[in-house]
Amino acid sequence: MSSPQNAAPQASVGAPLLSVTNLEVRYGDLIGVADVSLVVPKGSVVALLGSNGAGKTTTLNAIAGIVPASKGKIEFEGQAIAGQPAYAIVRKGLALSPEGWRLFVQQTVEANLLLGATPLADKSQAPHLLQKVYAIFPRLAERRLQRAGTMSGGERQMLAVGRALMSAPHMLLLDEPSLGLAPAIVESMYETFQKLHKDGLTILLAEQSVDLALEVSDTAYVLQVGKSVLSGSARELANNAEVQRIYLGAGH
């Protein structure tokens, strides 16, 4: 496999779990993502940075199979997954916690979580996974019979992540998990992500909040108008003037 551009490999991480090469996504005549390439090594946390409209969400949705890729390759665990339906991809162990949560607001917290267990081949694991998610987010256990539509933003984010975890994924795609949440909640959310990472979960994280993302990630990619324009280790990017420029919009 020819490795896509300058993805600075990390010392502590393994072979690529997910690799995206020259991804393009079109919505009719509109181009959502023009040319994105990235590699997520097994066991790492990779951040996808970029301002509003840079194509982060579209990239994650294309990886998860929610929107079709018009060009490019997506490989997960060595298998090409571009063009496969969402339900087939999540069964392979690639789960998405979507932007805006997309909860089933009319249903209880527990029903939402159990729906997350849909891809499991062995449904008898569901109760065990449910206990695990409740251990990670005790708040969800307290609210298990409450309807999802009646919860606060932070609780909804917990539920979206918990629901994704119910499929026992090898890799988690997190789309803007800090969006619209109070700083204290964001902090505890990120602590949870780090815990999950320590337990062996590979994470691809789309985030507007650069400092936060670079703090937890090993590598990061910067998207700008639908293209991956920069990549490197989190430390390199944190000190990179270009990153600051892209975010602050200077130079225009």
Add this chain to the structure above:
Amino acid sequence: MQHRFFWIAVGVLALAYPILTMPFPVYQRLGALVLLAAIGASAWNVVGGYAGQVSVGHAIFFGIGAYSAVLGYHYLGLPPILGVPLGMIVCIAIAAVIGVPTLKLSGHYFSMATIAVAELVRVLVPTFDSLGGAQGLSGPTLPRTVLDLSFTSAMPYYYLFLTVLVAILFVTWRIENSRMGFYLRAIKDSERAARSLGVEAGRYKLYAYMLSAAMTAMAGGLYLTMIGFVDPESGFGILISVKMLIMAALGGAGVLFGPLVGALILVPLEEISNSLLGGKGAGITYVVYGAIIIIIARFLPNGLLALLKPTQVKPADAPNGSPVGAGEKHAA
């Protein structure tokens, strides 16, 4: 305990109704018509209510059910009721053909596509002389055997329809509490989220659509056994589809007894308006239905039965999802 007494009372009343109304054949007939309408609306409810795919073209299946019952008699001399299973099988196949492309559409686009297909059939049927053309076809005028189910009293129809309705509600109840029901609710709530969680939304919607089509064909076949006549308008007319939808929506779409409650209100209303206005007022029915659609959409998005369940209404629902849910489910 209170609940049990309520249900026993309802059951006893349902069984005793034709006997209580023995001196008034009109009311016996009304009871049978209510049950028949409830069968159709409950059939619609499987895909329109539980799966949230608002079909406005279910007349196709109703018409095929009615026509297959009458065609078996017309060409082979079979009792109409024997044509019903055939109609159900045909409808399952046709639902698969229509459903695969149209169920890819979301919300109102699906509704519009189903209207288009149903209207196409309504317009085409009169061009076939073998289907009775625009005049339609009649069932047996005089009963040859009891299997012809041709009775002067409405009482036998009442009990036949009651049995079928109970069977349909039982099947629906089983689905509601199965994995499929769980997935259908998720699809209705947010199809995109359901798909991204691994629910094969297309497959479950299609199953619901096919099942609903078969049940609707049964309603059409039963209609023919009672009325004994079908023409393109009474089989495939858009009002047939709209009635199913409105009854379910009025009582509560996606609620087991919603369509029955809707039928209990609307069928007598229709009979009253017909008898008050006579033949001249036929068009007024459309006006009444239009008004009911507006009232449901504005004041009762979850139907009458939701009023009994205060937990159902939570004004504090946050912006993501709830307006979509309310808007798409019941839009006609």
